[in-house]
Amino acid sequence: MSINKNIGLELDLEKIEELVKLREDKNIEFRAFLKGQDPDKIDETVQRINIEISSQIDCTTCGNCCMKLKPFITEQDIKILSQRLNLSQQQVMDDYIEIDEGDQYFKNLPCSFLKEKKCTVYNDRPEDCRSFPHMHKRNFISRLWGVIENYSICPIVFNVFERLKTELNYI
Ligand code: SF4
Numbered sequence: 001m002s003i004n005k006n007i008g009l010e011l012d013l014e015k016i017e018e019l020v021k022l023r024e025d026k027n028i029e030f031r032a033f034l035k036g037q038d039p040d041k042i043d044e045t046v047q048r049i050n051i052e053i054s055s056q057i058d059c060t061t062c063g064n065c066c067m068k069l070k071p072f073i074t075e076q077d078i079k080i081l082s083q084r085l086n087l088s089q090q091q092v093m094d095d096y097i098e099i100d101e102g103d104q105y106f107k108n109l110p111c112s113f114l115k116e117k118k119c120t121v122y123n124d125r126p127e128d129c130r131s132f133p134h135m136h137k138r139n140f141i142s143r144l145w146g147v148i149e150n151y152s153i154c155p156i157v158f159n160v161f162e163r164l165k166t167e168l169n170y171i
């Protein structure tokens with residue numbers, strides 16, 4: 001069963017994919033509605049809901065972002081990974097990195113460092129991985145396209161977005 005009844009969250013990735021299709025139009029409308037709201041109040045509400053929801057979701061039983069998304073990689077990330085993996089920075093580049101329009105990303109999906117839904121370089125993972133799903137950041141309203149993209153991938157984003165609709169009485 002897809003709904004976790006204890007905490008009232010939707011955690012089943014297949015069910016989330018189905019709901020994403022069903023709610024596509026409504027989410028576009030909700031995005032337009034949010035654009036008319038006070039950005040600071042929305043940030044405050046999203047950050048509060050995010051703390052509540054992310055504390056109830058165990059990423060080590062999910063790993064979906066590491067299967068579906070390629071994180072942005074900085075020079076500092078490469079330096080840290082080279083130390084962690086005991087490889088030269090050039091070797092890390094050759095083995096793990098691709099360049100797209102001048103920006104660096106991991107090249108493999110699922111991520112080469114994901115094993116049984118867990119990150120094998122967790123303490124040395126890239127900054128973009130640490131920050132994902134970015135719901136703690138300010139300017140939520142100006143990042144809505146990215147949020148809606150991640151809504152279909154990440155149960156934290158999905159549940160925060162749905163809770164936000166409820167709290168704003170957006171039926
Ligand atoms: S480095 Fe770790 S957290 Fe980042 S994408 Fe790979 S497995 Fe996921």
Ligand code: SF4
Pocket residue numbers: 057058059060062063064065066132133153154155156157
């Ligand atoms: S951040 Fe989201 S998609 Fe990634 S492991 Fe956690 S719940 Fe899953």
